[in-house]
Amino acid sequence: MTARPRSRPASVHAARGRCASTVAVLAILVSVVAAPAAADSHRALFARANAAFARGDYQSAAQTYAQLVDAGVDDADVYYDLALSHAKAGAHGRAIYWLERALIVSPGDDAAEAAIAASQAALGRRRAAASGEATVQTRPPFREAAVRGVHVDTLAVLVLALSVLFFGALVVLRFARGETTRLASWIVAPLLGLGLGVAALGLAQKVGLFDTGDAALALDEDLALLEAPDPRAATRGLLHEGERLRVVGRDRGWARVRAPGGREGWLRDDGLGTLRRDKR
Amino acid sequence: MALARHSRKGTISLDFAGSQGVRAVVAMLAVALVGTALFAAGPARAQSATVRMTANRTSLTVGETLTLEIRAEATGGRVESVEQPNLTGFDVVSRQLATPMSFQFGFGGRTQVVQSSTIQTLTLLARRPGRYELRPARAVVGGRTFESNRLSLVVVPAGQKPPPGPLQGGFAPDPADEPPAGAEPPADPLAPPTGRLDGAQFDAEAFIRTVVDKREPWVGEQVTVTIYLYVRSGIRSAPTASREPTAEGFWVHDLLPPQRSLEATEQNVDGTPFRVYVMRRFAAFPLRAGELTIGALTLDVPTGTVFDLFGATPQRALRRDGVPVAIRARPLPDAGRPTDEARVGRFTVESSLDRTQVATGDAVTLTARVRGTGNLRDVRIPTPAIDGLSLLEPQIKDEIEAPGDLVGGTRTFEWLVVPRRPGSYTLPPLGFDTFDPAAGTYGRAESAALSLVAAGNVVAEPRPDDAPADREPTEGADEPADPAASYGPLRTESALRRRAPTLVEQPWFPYALGAPAAVWLVVLLVAAALRRARTRAGASAPQRAFRGARKRLAKVDALAKAGDARACYGELSSALKAALEARLGEPVGGFTLSALRGHLVTRGMPEELATRLVDELEGAEFARFSASGASPDELSRARDRAQALLDRIDRFTPSPAERP
Numbered sequence: 001m002t003a004r005p006r007s008r009p010a011s012v013h014a015a016r017g018r019c020a021s022t023v024a025v026l027a028i029l030v031s032v033v034a035a036p037a038a039a040d041s042h043r044a045l046f047a048r049a050n051a052a053f054a055r056g057d058y059q060s061a062a063q064t065y066a067q068l069v070d071a072g073v074d075d076a077d078v079y080y081d082l083a084l085s086h087a088k089a090g091a092h093g094r095a096i097y098w099l100e101r102a103l104i105v106s107p108g109d110d111a112a113e114a115a116i117a118a119s120q121a122a123l124g125r126r127r128a129a130a131s132g133e134a135t136v137q138t139r140p141p142f143r144e145a146a147v148r149g150v151h152v153d154t155l156a157v158l159v160l161a162l163s164v165l166f167f168g169a170l171v172v173l174r175f176a177r178g179e180t181t182r183l184a185s186w187i188v189a190p191l192l193g194l195g196l197g198v199a200a201l202g203l204a205q206k207v208g209l210f211d212t213g214d215a216a217l218a219l220d221e222d223l224a225l226l227e228a229p230d231p232r233a234a235t236r237g238l239l240h241e242g243e244r245l246r247v248v249g250r251d252r253g254w255a256r257v258r259a260p261g262g263r264e265g266w267l268r269d270d271g272l273g274t275l276r277r278d279k280r
Numbered sequence: 281m282a283l284a285r286h287s288r289k290g291t292i293s294l295d296f297a298g299s300q301g302v303r304a305v306v307a308m309l310a311v312a313l314v315g316t317a318l319f320a321a322g323p324a325r326a327q328s329a330t331v332r333m334t335a336n337r338t339s340l341t342v343g344e345t346l347t348l349e350i351r352a353e354a355t356g357g358r359v360e361s362v363e364q365p366n367l368t369g370f371d372v373v374s375r376q377l378a379t380p381m382s383f384q385f386g387f388g389g390r391t392q393v394v395q396s397s398t399i400q401t402l403t404l405l406a407r408r409p410g411r412y413e414l415r416p417a418r419a420v421v422g423g424r425t426f427e428s429n430r431l432s433l434v435v436v437p438a439g440q441k442p443p444p445g446p447l448q449g450g451f452a453p454d455p456a457d458e459p460p461a462g463a464e465p466p467a468d469p470l471a472p473p474t475g476r477l478d479g480a481q482f483d484a485e486a487f488i489r490t491v492v493d494k495r496e497p498w499v500g501e502q503v504t505v506t507i508y509l510y511v512r513s514g515i516r517s518a519p520t521a522s523r524e525p526t527a528e529g530f531w532v533h534d535l536l537p538p539q540r541s542l543e544a545t546e547q548n549v550d551g552t553p554f555r556v557y558v559m560r561r562f563a564a565f566p567l568r569a570g571e572l573t574i575g576a577l578t579l580d581v582p583t584g585t586v587f588d589l590f591g592a593t594p595q596r597a598l599r600r601d602g603v604p605v606a607i608r609a610r611p612l613p614d615a616g617r618p619t620d621e622a623r624v625g626r627f628t629v630e631s632s633l634d635r636t637q638v639a640t641g642d643a644v645t646l647t648a649r650v651r652g653t654g655n656l657r658d659v660r661i662p663t664p665a666i667d668g669l670s671l672l673e674p675q676i677k678d679e680i681e682a683p684g685d686l687v688g689g690t691r692t693f694e695w696l697v698v699p700r701r702p703g704s705y706t707l708p709p710l711g712f713d714t715f716d717p718a719a720g721t722y723g724r725a726e727s728a729a730l731s732l733v734a735a736g737n738v739v740a741e742p743r744p745d746d747a748p749a750d751r752e753p754t755e756g757a758d759e760p761a762d763p764a765a766s767y768g769p770l771r772t773e774s775a776l777r778r779r780a781p782t783l784v785e786q787p788w789f790p791y792a793l794g795a796p797a798a799v800w801l802v803v804l805l806v807a808a809a810l811r812r813a814r815t816r817a818g819a820s821a822p823q824r825a826f827r828g829a830r831k832r833l834a835k836v837d838a839l840a841k842a843g844d845a846r847a848c849y850g851e852l853s854s855a856l857k858a859a860l861e862a863r864l865g866e867p868v869g870g871f872t873l874s875a876l877r878g879h880l881v882t883r884g885m886p887e888e889l890a891t892r893l894v895d896e897l898e899g900a901e902f903a904r905f906s907a908s909g910a911s912p913d914e915l916s917r918a919r920d921r922a923q924a925l926l927d928r929i930d931r932f933t934p935s936p937a938e939r940p
Contacts, residue, residue: 042776043423043776046774046776047642047643048642050643050696050770050772051641051642051643051696051698053672053696053770054643054670054672054696054697054698054770055641055670055698055700055739056670068776072778072779073776073777073778073779074777074778074779074780075774075775075776075777077771077773077774077775078774078776080768080771081770081771081774083767084767084770087767105777111767111768114766114767114768115766115767115768118766118767152782152783152784153782153783156782156783156784156789157783159793160792160793163793163796163797164796166796167796167797167799167800168796170800171800171803174803174804174807175807203784207784
């Protein structure tokens, strides 16, 4: 004897539909209520961090600002305050890291640029005092500097706009009958193509297409660069606080980094600040 | 890449290898990006807003109306709402809302607002006499509330004359500067002054004139400088400055908008008509006493009109130098001089606390707003020292405006105040000494004192050196006591923006990037396909016509079976003519049969074939109109002959037709 599947009564379908609607409405309500609540808690955290800073408790301030970052806040002002807290506590590598993050979100922030210079100078003086002489990289590499002051969205819009204009000019060039229109297209199309090329190169540089791995900074002084992702591995060299690196690989809490001068080795993740916007 | 080399002696040498290249590339990029910089600005900075409440009159009688304007202007945010003050005693007769100057750019999930304004204009009818103190209007921008100034209104009973009241809320004009009653309204402020030609060296063709409104201002007092270009003929395009006027010893604020069109006014100089253009106009504030000079402007003036391009008149560019103008800045008078430095201008100060009760260790924000006319950037308010309270260095924001070419605006100071001990505190009035240049007297702009109550436990004072324990100061280090001192102040305001994906991270971006190229390729392919189809269509027309001829011949069988000999021969004749027309590419209907034969031979057809064709056509015509019918066998033979002729016509290649 075989059991035939029974069709569900209409009342069951209706009940399920009501249930789904209720869940959807509740979800919307929760999200509507939760959004301002999150904003309020962020404001409270920000106020608490500011108060800690004002008290001179810079470590607490830095921790509280970091909580905001962990909670998904991606704001140049918070990064700046976090950097200032670290700088006040003498951690200039971390200060530079957060200032660089601020510049990613808000390129052209003169105060952040000036603060980076101040922290780099402080690191240089500290290192010179310890070892007699110190060399500090004060500017990013050539290609990075070229697009440093431009937001990635600006470049993206520029590329899209120039792309539309360039190919539009090509279409006009193909179909235009009038001599004047064709002459104008012959002049405009190469210029647009050149602009498109430059903008596309800038965008590619900005999103890191030309580089291997993410840019990063050494957060502490004298970080050991190891031959393998193991604390017992031999040391290849020491990294300076605030030194620019490239992360070329990762393995269970370790990062394989490339330092200036071609040095390459392994470093624990917690000594490293990756200059990449978190994807949330 | 640039490297800074630090040594123990503190000397720093810089290696600028590649910096020239960087500058060149940055310059090129700047040129490429400048168009889009306006279009797609980076993320908006911290939000700020100004709210101002003004009335066209502040004293009136019952039954009269006044116009109250609440103007909220936000930078880096959107004016979300505007709350008007309590208007008890007035009826709101009309209400207008305008939101001009709103520039918004949307990227991904983030909307970036550059500037937005909301203007509420209320017409109020006074109902009851009395003195009304309107509390500040409030505007919400980015979740923060900004307040306007207060306003006092006096309403007298009907029949009484209202007392004269100054304009409030805005920059009130100096009564001394106001024209006397009955005077003509002021002319265009940009128009060149008439009378003696000073600040210029006359030239019959073109010259530059520099006009200052004061020759002997006080130190810190605004001098309005206007530089005019006088030309006899018109100018083809905007003159270019090869040398800008120097203003050493002045703080300068430009009074002309960055984008404007050159408009000429007419003026006669010694009986000669000139067109006069305003080239520069700025407010200059002397920073020190003594003889100061506004330097000369040098312009290259393209004279003539655009129509000279097509005429015989040569186009010329005249170079003209202006005349330096000396200004003697007077030191502030000694009589009544305060001990602190006085700021020149007319200012008011308002202060407020965001909370008046706070727990010890928590921070409250003390805000002081300085409003008025004068060099606001020169205004300083010392941070008050109050036992038991810690005050951070203030965050300062300026909003400089120049309504009526009088520079002023608002300078906002924000201190973070942290009580360390519980108790009731009185924050002293915040202010500074002022000097009114119009009256020549000293005064003081000061806010009211504020009260703050702190509750809780005592909070420890910060250690003088907050460096972590593991960071021992190295011997011989010449590190400053606080390396972070060269940082800016703490940013106490933040929009606390959340992470939003950039355009490049949007899933549609690659498609959008490839779409123009794809559309271009599709357009090219479609165009090529259409062209090919058209070519094919042109080439196959004779073949189609030939196929039509064969189809006609195929009908002959059916007509023969039906016994319709007339139609049968008609189709046969038509099929042969259609086949001929298809091959020859010309109509043959106009030829007689004998002429057709000759024409076919002329086009290269063998005589024998031409003769057979004409014979067959002649036979068909004859049979078609003969009275007797034809037998099916005869019809079948005629069809076979026609078929054979069609095959031969198909193989025939005619010679080109002679052009008429």
